Amino acid sequence: MAKEKKVEQITDMEQDFAQWYTDICRKAELVEYASVKGFTILRPYGYAIWENMQRILDGEFKKTGHQNVAMPVLIPESLLKKEGELVNGFAPEVAWVTMGGSEQLEERLAFRPTSETMFCDHWSRVLHSYRELPMLYNQWCSVIRWEKTTRPFLRSREFWWQEGHTLHETAEEAQAETEQQLNCYADFYEKVLAIPVVRGRKTEKEKFAGAEATYTVECMMKDHKALQGGTSHYFGDKFSRAYDVTFTGRDNKLQYPFQTSWGATTRMIGAVIMAHGDNNGLVLPPQIAPIQLVVVPVAQHKPGVIEGAQALRDRLAAAGYRVSIDTSDNSMGWKCAQYEMKGVPLRVEMGPRDMENGQCVMVRRDNGEKTFVKLEELEQKAGELLQAVHDGLFEKARINLEEHIYPAFSVEEAKKLQEEHGGFIKTMWCGDLECELAMKEKAGMSSRCIPFQQEHLADTCACCGKPAKTMIYWGVAY
């Protein structure tokens, strides 16, 4: 008999949320640290989650006419510098290639921190007529930003993402694109990741370097900290002018096109961990789970049990589910703990008694609920219970979000609420940078967004007492 494998323990989230998070990243075998400081390795299980996210998002992008491309990873410094705000925003975080083989390069090359400049440079050479617009491009790649402190998925020097870059004939079309793609992210979070989001606009201070406007989806983690889920930027014709991208318009005159970009990253995996995980490990929303159901035979030494379990597995696989089976000689306790750690949405148990009764037992990862399932209803019930897991996760996350949004009417009150409860603190705001900086300095919170769904809480700014322009959400963010 094999030696009993130890069930891996993780820190309780109530005790140390940060350590709990790191424990899950490692023990669920999502990532491993690399020997290069600040870089991580996406292991097979972590990458499989990313692949599912990519497949679904990529399908959505293509439905709305976007096409994938691949731009060079290195950007000449002179090209990067053509748009001043962008380079100022990213320069401190750029990794520079200065040598090719044994020769010193004449001009150093930036490892892309983001690719607006490359797209503009390309467009300046291929765009001619309004007939070629819109250009709806996307690429899946990795980028580097030389961060000082790093954490798996949330902040690492290299991360994987998609960056959409589009070019339009009119400002209105570009604005509509920005909105459409923000909604695409919001739907993905809510309908696929089971994480409710707040949609809104970033302040001038928090917007993307070089953008005219940045829109965001913001989520709430289980420790009541905020996480920026995905962003969509409107550039107007600013980059077009800087990079001399022009086209002949319907009026036969040269015009500057209007531009957007939008991105979502592997940090979505971090969001899933912190929105749904528990003290037994990861909890995965079914649509992105590499394994949606795992079949675990009970008393598998009894005759026919393994064969019965394999038949279950085969039926579920044939029905299109991502299903796995564990007939190893590890103990039942170890197996259950292992698949809980890995966040598999449904565990399917079948033992000798179940076989006699023509049934199996499905155990939900999100709440431990057991359901006896008649074998003739196997495929249908699997689908229903996976949907129930998704709905259950979303509902818990929705309550977590809604119960942690607090109105405040002064910086002091905002500070107190944040310290006591965490979450989003909503206040009225005059729109001035000074008040935003004051909230950061005195209450330790950054502005998260100016939600599209506005409420009128008061007439005056919570910070300075001047007339308020908008309601704004503040929070402590990852």
Add this chain to the structure above:
Amino acid sequence: MAKEKKVEQITDMEQDFAQWYTDICRKAELVEYASVKGFTILRPYGYAIWENMQRILDGEFKKTGHQNVAMPVLIPESLLKKEGELVNGFAPEVAWVTMGGSEQLEERLAFRPTSETMFCDHWSRVLHSYRELPMLYNQWCSVIRWEKTTRPFLRSREFWWQEGHTLHETAEEAQAETEQQLNCYADFYEKVLAIPVVRGRKTEKEKFAGAEATYTVECMMKDHKALQGGTSHYFGDKFSRAYDVTFTGRDNKLQYPFQTSWGATTRMIGAVIMAHGDNNGLVLPPQIAPIQLVVVPVAQHKPGVIEGAQALRDRLAAAGYRVSIDTSDNSMGWKCAQYEMKGVPLRVEMGPRDMENGQCVMVRRDNGEKTFVKLEELEQKAGELLQAVHDGLFEKARINLEEHIYPAFSVEEAKKLQEEHGGFIKTMWCGDLECELAMKEKAGMSSRCIPFQQEHLADTCACCGKPAKTMIYWGVAY
């Protein structure tokens, strides 16, 4: 009416094959040059071909149990240097990151030229027991090799590829993996890309830096030059020892695992261009064609024609084909030339007369053959004709390969045959490096491979007259 668009002209391949190749790359909108020397941009149409290649290959890799991962793109110099042969092989072509933000790095970091070192470093930390073997990993990414002269797809400083890296308990298993993956590439070339290949082993001189053995699939282009299509490497336990990768074996003792790697790149797109293209442009094998059929209405101003063509398109799309329609006001001549340039395997024409007769016309890109298709047989005939295009391409490429393999019995004869006919020159070989160098120097040919399918042409080496060990293929290669 819109101004008549000019049909783009390309150079004839008989006149200047290299220019013909570049013309197709640009005019079919596959790639564009970037502003960084030696780097290219994969445009939507080129990238869509790559996506189809990726999807099919990735599916094959997964069927045999491989899992995708993502390794860091930067490799510390000290890590890269642990295995001497590898670093000697790649050092002259490495791009080095020496600065992160504004700080000079203590150790320079290589942009990966290939990732054996990263995989070994990772495995040295996560592998414990024989129970965890084999580890069957793959990653899709870009790599940089600082080449002096570059050509789209064939040789560029950055290219896109997959690199498989696997670890096994025994040498036999690793050897079997190397073989399996080589056959995977061979099948992909023949059954998907419609390009016949010669399978064989590389000589010591031509093998991958650090490998014990390199296996290859070699193809023949229309100009009778050779192209290395994909390679699979056996490392023995050489890297395991260099990087201290160990596991506890079945005998409870520490052992070194056996390793393989295998890769195929965007150069496969170059192979498709040069194996199938003609003087009207690209010719795409149906399985990787972004558009498999394009519907072009004839006399589309006549009532009902556009609607009829759209109905055709809808039916073909519903049947799962990648289909497009062109109802633009460009001329029929322009449209035909355009889709020929882009290599669309089947053009579907329908005009008023066809509608009356309940038919359409399908025109094959590979040979211009027209087939009248009854509408009730639309979906079935589309499938048959796409298969016919694949078969037709393969057959032409097979003849091109088989008719350009020439036996030679001296270096002089080999040189003469190469100069007169190109192709593969097959000779007997003693196995000595000196003879390989002589063939290069005197006849301008590199060894392509020692084919698995051996023939006994003579008893002695064509170069030195000593007893021959094997038959070998020589050629001028891309």
